[in-house]
Amino acid sequence: MCHEIYVVGMGPGEESMMTPQAMQILEKSDVIIGYTVYLKLLGERFSNKELLSTPMKQEKERCQLCFEKAREGKRVSLICSGDAGVYGLASLMLELGKDYEDCNVTVIPGITAANSGAALLGAPLNHDFCVISLSDLLTPWERIEKRLIAAAEGDFAIAVYNPSSRKRADYLERACRILMEHGIEPDRACGYVENIGRDHTCAKTLTMAELLHTEVNMFTTVFIGNSQSEIIDGKLVTKRGYRL
Amino acid sequence: MCHEIYVVGMGPGEESMMTPQAMQILEKSDVIIGYTVYLKLLGERFSNKELLSTPMKQEKERCQLCFEKAREGKRVSLICSGDAGVYGLASLMLELGKDYEDCNVTVIPGITAANSGAALLGAPLNHDFCVISLSDLLTPWERIEKRLIAAAEGDFAIAVYNPSSRKRADYLERACRILMEHGIEPDRACGYVENIGRDHTCAKTLTMAELLHTEVNMFTTVFIGNSQSEIIDGKLVTKRGYRL
Numbered sequence: 119m120c121h122e123i124y125v126v127g128m129g130p131g132e133e134s135m136m137t138p139q140a141m142q143i144l145e146k147s148d149v150i151i152g153y154t155v156y157l158k159l160l161g162e163r164f165s166n167k168e169l170l171s172t173p174m175k176q177e178k179e180r181c182q183l184c185f186e187k188a189r190e191g192k193r194v195s196l197i198c199s200g201d202a203g204v205y206g207l208a209s210l211m212l213e214l215g216k217d218y219e220d221c222n223v224t225v226i227p228g229i230t231a232a233n234s235g236a237a238l239l240g241a242p243l244n245h246d247f248c249v250i251s252l253s254d255l256l257t258p259w260e261r262i263e264k265r266l267i268a269a270a271e272g273d274f275a276i277a278v279y280n281p282s283s284r285k286r287a288d289y290l291e292r293a294c295r296i297l298m299e300h301g302i303e304p305d306r307a308c309g310y311v312e313n314i315g316r317d318h319t320c321a322k323t324l325t326m327a328e329l330l331h332t333e334v335n336m337f338t339t340v341f342i343g344n345s346q347s348e349i350i351d352g353k354l355v356t357k358r359g360y361r362l
Numbered sequence: 363m364c365h366e367i368y369v370v371g372m373g374p375g376e377e378s379m380m381t382p383q384a385m386q387i388l389e390k391s392d393v394i395i396g397y398t399v400y401l402k403l404l405g406e407r408f409s410n411k412e413l414l415s416t417p418m419k420q421e422k423e424r425c426q427l428c429f430e431k432a433r434e435g436k437r438v439s440l441i442c443s444g445d446a447g448v449y450g451l452a453s454l455m456l457e458l459g460k461d462y463e464d465c466n467v468t469v470i471p472g473i474t475a476a477n478s479g480a481a482l483l484g485a486p487l488n489h490d491f492c493v494i495s496l497s498d499l500l501t502p503w504e505r506i507e508k509r510l511i512a513a514a515e516g517d518f519a520i521a522v523y524n525p526s527s528r529k530r531a532d533y534l535e536r537a538c539r540i541l542m543e544h545g546i547e548p549d550r551a552c553g554y555v556e557n558i559g560r561d562h563t564c565a566k567t568l569t570m571a572e573l574l575h576t577e578v579n580m581f582t583t584v585f586i587g588n589s590q591s592e593i594i595d596g597k598l599v600t601k602r603g604y605r606l
Contacts, residue, residue, distance in 0.1 A: 127477075134383040137373070137473065178604055201473075203480045205602065209488035212599045213606060223597075225481040229381065229445075229471050233371075236447045237469040244453035245501070246509050248492045248518060256603030257489070261517070265490050268516025272509040274492060353467075355456045358449065359500030360422055362457060 121188035121221045124195045125211050127202040127228020130315025131159045135234065140226050144195050149187045151180060152197035159316075160197070168192070181211050185218045201230035205251055205279060232277035235311035235339040238321040240353025242309060242341040243275050247356075252289045253280035266293055270300035275347065275356045278340040281310075282333070290340065294330040297342065302326055307343040309354040310334055323349045365432035365465045368439045369455050371446040371472020374559025375403045379478065384470050388439055393431045395424060396441035403560075404441070412436070425455050429462045445474035449495055449523060476521035479555035479583040482565040484597025486553060486585040487519050491600075496533045497524035510537055514544035519591065519600045522584040525554075526577070534584065538574040541586065546570055551587040553598040554578055567593045 124143045129135040144150060149168040150157065157169050170187070172180040181196070188194045198206035208225045215223045236243045248269040252262060269276050276297075281290040298304065304327035312320045312335065324332065326342065334340065347356040368387045373379040388394060393412040394401065401413050414431070416424040425440065432438045442450030452469045459467045480487045492513040496506060513520050520541075525534040542548065548571035556564045556579065568576065570586065578584065591600040 127481075129381070132383075134386070135381050135471075137379050137381055139376075139378040142378070178606070201477045201480075203477065203485040203488050204491075206485075206488070208481075208485035209599045209601050210604050212484050212594055212597050213601065213604075216594060225485060227379075227473050227477040227481040229473060230477060233445045233447065233471040233474060233477075236445075237371075237452075237471040240456050241447040241452035241469060243493075244447050244449070246492065246494045246506075247448075248490065248513075248516075249487075250490045262490075265516040265518060268512045268518070269492075272492075272512025272516070273505070274509060274512070350456055350460060353456050355453045357453050357457065360454050360457075362422070 123184050123188050123211070123221055123223050124226055125202040125206070125208045125223060126195050126197050126226045127200060127206065128156065128159065128197050129229040130200060130231060130234040132315045135229055135315055137228065140228060143226055146193060147195040148192040149194045150197060151184050151187070151194065156197050156199050177207060177210060181207060181214050184211065185214065185221050188221050201228045202226065204230040204249065231279065231314050231339040234314050235277070236341065238311050238314065238319065239309040239323065239341055240355050242343055242347065242354040242356050243277060244356045244358055245275060245344060245346070247275040247277060249277045249279065251279040252286070252293055263296055266296045267300050270297045270302050273344050275344045276342040278342065280336065281338055281340045283336045290334055291330055294326060298326060302342065307347040307349045307354055308341060310338050310340045312338045314339065323352060323354045366437070367428050367432050367455070367465055367467050368470055369446040369450070369452045369467060370439050370441050370470045371444060371450065372400065372403065372441050373473040374444060374475065374478040376559045379473055379559055381472065384472060387470055390437060391439040392436040393438045394441060395428050395431070395438065400441050400443050421451060421454060425451060425458050428455065429458065429465050432465050445472045446470065448474040448493065475523065475558050475583040478558050479521070480585065482555050482558065482563065483553040483567065483585055484599050486587055486591065486598040486600050487521060488600045488602055489519060489588060489590070491519040491521060493521045493523065495523040496530070496537055507540055510540045511544050514541045514546050517588050519588045520586040522586065524580065525582055525584045527580045534578055535574055538570060542570065546586065551591040551593045551598055552585060554582050554584045556582045558583065567596060567598045
C-alpha cells in the first residue's frame with residue numbers, strides 16, 4: 119500500500135492567494151503539519167484537523183513526522199509558506215522519502231514571494247531573473263557571494279529572500295556592496311516589500327544607493343532591477359523590450 | 363476619476379490553479395482581454411463577458427485596448443498565462459500607463475511555469491535559481507548567452523522558458539552547449555515538463571547530455587539542476603543543504 123503525502127505551498131498567507139488545488143488537498147487531509155506560524159496563518163478553517171508542528175530548525179524532524187503519520191494511515195499535508203519548492207521543504211521530503219518506500223510525496227505549488235512581492239511593486243521580474251537567499255544557515259556565505267556576483271554580471275533582475283535577521287543585520291548591506299562592486303550603479307532601480315500577504319503590507323521603491331542604507335526585517339523581500347529597469351509612477355518596472 | 367485595470371496571472375491553465383483573488387477580479391470585470399489561447403483556457407465560465415483579443419505580436423495594441431475600454435467606464439482585466447509579471451504584459455501595461463494618467467494598473471500574481479513545472483518534476487528550484495527565456499524576439503541573443511554563462515558560473519538551478527519554436531528549433535541545443543562549455547557536466551541532473559496545467563502534461567528527468575539531444579516544443583519548460591541536484595526515485599531534487 120502506498121501512502122500519499124502532499125507538500126503544499128500556501129502562498130503568501132491570505133486565503134485568497136492560495137490555489138483551490140492547495141485548499142482542497144488541505145481540506146481532505148487528516149493531519150496538517152507545519153511551522154507554527156504557518157499553521158496560525160491557516161486560521162480557524164482547519165481547527166478540526168490534527169495540527170502538528172516541530173520547533174524552528176527541526177525541519178528534518180517535521181518531515182519525518184509526516185512519514186510516520188502517513189504510515190498510521192492518515193492523510194497528511196505538510197504546509198510551507200509561498201511555494202513548497204522555493205526554499206521550502208519539498209526537496210528535504212523527497213530526499214528523506216528514499217527511506218520510506220511505501221510513501222509517495224507530491225508537491226503542490228503556491229505563489230512565492232518573488233511573484234507576490236513583484237506584483238505589489240509593479241513588474242520588477244518581467245525579464246530574466248534570479249532568486250537568491252542571503253541566509254547562510256544552510257549555505258556557505260562564499261556561495262551566496264558567488265551567486266550575487268554572477269547575478270550582477272548576467273544583468274539579471276534579482277529577488278532577494280531572507281535579506282536580514284537579528285544575527286545577520288548587515289547582510290543586505292554586504293550584498294548591496296558586492297553587487298555595486300560588480301557593476302550595479304548607485305541609481306539602479308530597486309524596491310522591497312514587507313509582510314506580503316499579511317497585515318501591514320508595505321511596498322517601496324528606491325535606488326540601490328538608498329537600499330544600501332536601508333534596514334529591513336526578516337519578513338522582507340528585496341528586488342533589484344536589471345540595467346533596463348525604471349521606476350515609473352512609483353512602480354518598479356523591468357521592461358521586456360517592446361518598442362513603444 | 364481613476365479607472366482601475368487589472369493585469370491578471372491565470373496560472374498554468376487549470377481553474378484549480380488560479381487563485382481566488384484572480385478569479386474574483388475576472389468575475390467582477392466587464393471586459394476580459396487576452397491572447398486568444400488564454401481566453402479559450404478560461405472556458406465557458408466567462409462567456410457572459412466582453413472577451414477581446416488582438417493577434418500574436420500585437421501586444422502593444424492589446425494593452426492599449428485595455429486603456430481605451432477602461433476609459434469607456436468598463437471594468438477591465440488583461441489576462442496572462444502563468445504570472446502576469448514573468449514574461450507577461452505587466453511591465454508593458456505599466457510603461458504605457460504613463461500616457462493614461464486617469465488609469466491605474468494593478469498586477470495580480472499567478473503561478474508561473476517555473477513553480478508549477480518544478481512541482482511536477484519534484485523540487486528542482488529548491489535553492490537559488492534563475493529564470494531565463496531563450497526567445498530572441500525581444501532580446502538580443504548575445505544577452506541571452508551572457509545570462510546562460512552567468513547562471514552556469516553562479517551554480518544556479520535554472521528554469522528555461524521558451525526553449526524552442528518552429529523558427530528556433532536548435533536554441534535549446536545551443537543553450538546546453540553554452541552551459542556545458544561553462545562547467546555544467548554531462549551528467550548534470552535536468553528535467554522538462556510539457557503542457558503544464560493542460561491536457562497531456564508530461565514530466566521527464568534526464569541528464570544534460572541527454573537534454574542536449576532532446577527536441578522540445580514551445581509548450582515546454584526546461585529545468586537544469588545545480589551542482590548539488592540529484593535525480594531521486596525519478597524526481598529532480600535540488601537540495602537545500604540539510605544534514606541527513
